[in-house]
Amino acid sequence: MSNSNLAQSGWNTTFLFVGAALVALGVTLSGGLGGSSGEIEEIGRMGEPYFEVFDSTKAVSLQVTAFDATSARPLDFEVQRNSQKQWVIPSHHNYPADAQDRLGATAASVMGMKRGALQTRWPEDHAKYGVVNPRQESLSIADVEGVGTRVTILLEDASEAVVDVIIGKKVEDQPSDYFVRAPEEDEVYITTLSNVDLSAKFSDWINTDLLEVQGGDINQVTVYDYEVDESEGTLSETEVSQLTREDSTADWQLEGLEDEELEVDSDALTDIISTLDNFEIAGVRPKQEGLTADLALDMERILAEPAVTRNAFAQRMVSEINRDLLSRGFRLQPGQSGAPDDISLLALQGELRAGTNEGLAYRLYFGRAFAGSQDDLEIGLSSEEEAASGAEEENVVETDTSEEQAGEDVETLDTPLELEPNVDESGDSEVDPDNQPGRYVFVRVTFDESLLGDRPEEPVQPEKPALLQAADETEEQGPEAPPAEKSEGKPETPPEDGGSCQEEPAEEPAEEPAEEPAEEPAEEPAEEPAEEPA
Template identity: 30%
Template sequence: MTESMKTLLYVSTAAVVMSCVGIVVWRQTPAAEQVEEMVGKPLFTDLKDPLDAASLEIVRYDSQLGQIKPFRVAQVGGRWVIPSQSNYPADAESRLRGIATELMSVKVLGVASDLPSDHEQYGVVKPDQNNLKTSADSLGVLVRLEDKKGKPLAGMIVGRAVDSTDDASPAARLQAAGSQQRYVRLLGQDGQGQDRVFVASVDLDQFSSRFEDWIQTDLLEFSPIALDQISIREYAVTPVNQLQVKLTERSEITVREKDAQWELVSLSLYGDNGWEKGSLPPGQQINAERLNELKDAIKDLTIVGVQRKPALLSDELKGSQSQMTIDAAGKQGLERAGFWLIEGRIVSNNGELVIRMNTGFSYRLRFGRSASLGDEENAGINRYVFAVAELDEQQFPAPAKPELPALPGAEKTDDDKTDGEKQPSAAADADRRAEIEAERKRLLTEYELVFKQWQAKRRQAEIQVRNLNARFADWFFIVPEQTFQKLHLGRDDLFALADTAPSTPRFGPGSGILAPPPPPQSTTPEAPPAPPADKSKVDEPKVDEPKAVEPKADEPKADEPKADEPKANEPKADEPKANEPKSDEPPGDS
């Protein structure tokens, strides 16, 4: 090999080496010109219209369970649902539009790295089963937005927050001040993460995967002002064998709140002879504190999870059938949640609560077994609830039809009447008939008005019951155990020792009740005090002394005229007035 060829070879090798070094340097630290060109540009170029968003997927690592937790909300059949929760209805439309709008405004603030080996450092490792061996801190949160056809509109893996002391590259420190600056990797069309790590302003809190953040959590939509009565039914369900259970009734207690005071409406106890009427135990009173907690718990009853009911049972509940049937699989599904079907009636592990509203319907809540959701957000014990709405027929007695006066045509004809019964004239008969017809019309008009009001109120209650049951029918609801403990009261919880003295005044400040007005003052002047009595004449009647007050009826006075003697300026009793009979004449005088 000649010297010239050796020189050429050395130069070529050096060029290749320098090229490789240049590539490595570029991948590790992007060129300043390239970074400058990207800064300020939208991070997601395919997202043009927030209305195009039809689904949102969020995947994160659950450190408590040590597993990947996917969450997805999507529009299915025109409804927003949560597929990971058996398509439970989601309150997602406005929230998802807001998220899509926010993503459209996300701008590139800088580039941290192009090396895959830096992904762990920035916490942008894709959260999937293949990366579970990676440190939990290095797993990011995957966010993916798609349109109705499943086309990706925006996708990223959000990593840890940017620290102003980070020195991975100058770009990583760009605008690091602010808690929302995070490292971000984009997802490609194939769903895989790209190598480049950007710095962008992303609020990770808006990408919640908590079930209750995406639903209407208010289970009952309860209005305290419409509360009429609360009934607590206490019973026990005990297994007889593997196929049968026994229901043992205990008590049913109904209370109501009137004028800010709780009172007992009825108390029924179940004994050897069946149901018997009970009363408030001696020396005890209604436990207002526990009942106020119960009322607040009803208002605050929130959903933290759901489980789908057996299909056949759901269909019957939507039809509001009182007698239910269920197959073997459905029976097992009921019992797993702590409910049983006995003689066509659903019963539960922990009794029932009936909340009667003055709008014509009642909520019936049955409490089942404890339920563990097993996630970080809702760790701990919760409780299954079987909810149903029922029309309260007692609030809708049909208005009575009025008794209409009979028309003259329904009475005797003139041929059948005696001379004394016959109408004096045809004109008088027509007037009487017109009066009766007017009265009949008035009564019928009033009845029709009352009937329409009754019908409208009943129809409104029926619609409310139907809408509530359409929401309740498919699901066992899961509520916090703390709320359940306030709802689940027994006889001993409802009564307390009676106070020996009221803790608050009956009227006035501190009582919550206005004091009654004082009695009206008398306008009659008070009589002067009587002079002291002469002890020597105690037993003698006082003849000449005028009395300031009227003497007692049973103490006749000496100078008082007798009943049959006329008073001054009055006619004598035996002298009758004009055209007036003698009232005081003894019998027999004539």
């Protein structure tokens, strides 16, 4: 090969390497510039707020969606402000929520959220940082552990949410920093959040203290022990036990207890008072339509019907109410008169009345005990679903009595105030979160003046001593005119002759005021001075 050929071949080889290098450089530049522009754009958003500062008092809706990895289901909780400016929980039969303080705390915890350092731009990393959107129709198994908590706040007269973010895991070794992203964005930023207060639990948004009573204020307890035949609707003989005490330091006294050798079981009373003091709400159900707030029939609704069909309408309404009540362990019992307003509520597990020294009487009607999941406890099933569920349980018991049913012992408790938690034999931990015990309870609160004790009598003014009465009478009569002074041994009128020169001036003034001057001064003080003060 000639030198020229070698030279040409060398240059060709050189050009090939240079061309390959240029192609590689072009690929690198195109890929690098494409990625860097996005990174530069996202890095340029560092320090930007996720949303504008807002007034939390203008909020009308707050929604918190989390994910329960144990049950593998989302927890979606929302509070709304209704037209009466009252915060309610739509998912829990519009039960009133104590949302004002918690809403303010939630708003404060997310207020001023800013994008910090950019962590990733790839959706594949969302599970790693715990920012997978919980509001999805389906989730992959790989994403279950990485689902975040989504918070949405809506203001009045606004079509779009003022706050909508997904809060993920905490940044390691930075307790106040979290991985956060907006639902419509793929980018994940590190964001500082102080005092994060987010909860999708029903119990965190209500006042769980059902009775709001202090045990020391209870001074009367009445237990109504009876049984109801569900099929016949008949009531067994009622045993009434009434216990009273003067105050929280006094002993309980059982009415009718005459045997001096017997005494009240103070430990049992202490347990009852403690239970009432700590009576907590586990869930709520809507009151049956047709019942008033005091658990009586809605007579206005009945009287609105024509007289011809009124009785039939009332009977049909009672039948529908009873069908729903019986599934929960209650029943309406008509009185002997048969009148629609002569009706009372009976509880399959009896009743208890607790009175306080403030005049409040709490009447608790204990219904059926049951076991279920957290949702079953909080919001329950529909009446039809509960009835079907109860029928299925009865069939299981009848067909296979050897199998132990979870939670079957809740019906055989000694008192309806007790509910044993579903725990393992060691009692260390709950073994079945879908089989937690609960009991239906109706609560009625009235005012009973007799609980306040004897009415205070109006104080009577004490009778004054005779000496003070005489003094008062003297003051009322006014001071008596002083008698004219006269010297002993002297006549009332001076003698005509024999007077001294000092007696002459006394006669002249006595005559002048008695005649002419006496009239003018008497008229002037009686008229002119009396008008000036007026």
